[in-house]
Amino acid sequence: MDAGQARCAAHDPTDGREICEVRESEPTSPCTGICTINPVRDLCRGCLRTLDEIAAWSSASAARKRAILAEVARRQSESVRSI
Template identity: 50%
Template sequence: MPKVTTPCTGVCRIDQSSGLCIGCRRTMDEIVLWGSMSEKDRRAIMAQVRERRVP
């Protein structure tokens, strides 16, 4: 299975009401910890990000 790449889009602003980045839809904790996460944890975050993008 290929490595999970960052979902960062370069639009790094946290929406105050949701606590999510408006670009990648991750929380600050998820962004900060991304580099030290296991591939399993990254895949779990990516699944959550996909769900967060659904209006």
């Protein structure tokens, strides 16, 4: 199901209208399979996450995962600017 897509699973007994809930999809892990920590930056060379972010990913809420992805994007843009 796409982000923001409604899923209707029941009908309101008073008027028969569908009862729908909007669910946001789970963000996909940024893991690239290149799992090596850069000792200078303390970031994974493949996905640019910290060890804490990597460890928290599996139990993190969708909102927390989006926050981690935003940090990864910020780190990627900093890496490009420093070249």
